[in-house]
Amino acid sequence: MAKAIQEVINLMIAEIPNAPLEDSVDTFKCGDPNQEVSGIVTTFTATLDVLRQAVALGANLIITHEPTFYDHRDNTDWLGDDPVYAAKRTFIEEHKLTIWRFHDYWHMHEPDGIQVGVEKVLGWENYQHTDNRYVIHIPPTTVAHVIEQLKQKLGTSTIRIIGDLDMPCQRIGMLLGSIGGDNQIKAFHLANLDVALCGETTEWQTGEYIRDAIAAGQKKALIILGHATSEEAGMQYLVDWLQPKIPEVKITFIPVGDPIQVV
Ligand SMILES: [Zn+2]
Structure with a gap:
């Protein structure tokens, strides 16, 4: 049975004590929540590389723990015409991806x-x-x-x-x-x-x-x-937590690892 992205998010929030919050960073960062979900990717950060892998998997919903646009609240005005931001935004729009952040609620889950x-x-x-x-x-x-x-x-x-x-x-x-x-x-x-x-x-x-x-x-x-x-195993565990609630939707965890290499 087809599900809208918004329905998936609603059933996640319904599991969180004291939710919904009036003020939270767990919001849609782009895309259309009324779209039918074609597949879900969970990840620590929705990097451009993760977004490419999501497209290859046919997933249109990315659930990320950390921000998408380098700011805690994903405000983007300060980025102006930054070319990195522009490239990411263009890719997201071209592939009609919806990104939702699951940070505050996942930490509020009992247990975290x-x-x-x-x-x-x-x-x-x-x-x-x-x-x-x-x-x-x-x-x-x-x-x-x-x-x-x-x-x-x-x-x-x-x-x-x-x-x-x-x-x-x-x-x-x-x-x-x-x-x-x-x-x-x-x-x-x-x-x-x-x-x-x-x-x-x-x-x-x-x-x-x-x-x-x-x-x-x-x-x-x-x-x-x-x-x-320190945190990405928690987004891997999200697959085990969420999959039984929506067995008809394919959910894939994509690891990102640390951006820093030690030389
Ligand atoms: Zn965290």
């Missing part, structure tokens, strides 16, 4: 859909969770061993770390994505974290806080995964 997806990949979902679920109590180990697991399970060969690789640890803060330097610092203190996993950090804030913590004799470490690596 992004964190669940990452935990599933890491095999951490059955460990004790405290502090509104964002602290995971893993079996006692070292920072080096945690990094080894992260590399293996998240499929990344490079991870940045501030702290001591031999430090024992157990309380891991899942500060995925980019929550801001002051929020990272507050989490270390208020949740008494041994280690935090983050996507991005603010080096002059959290970086220096960890450096001072170690100098003051405390045991703290920050593992910087990269924003995409």
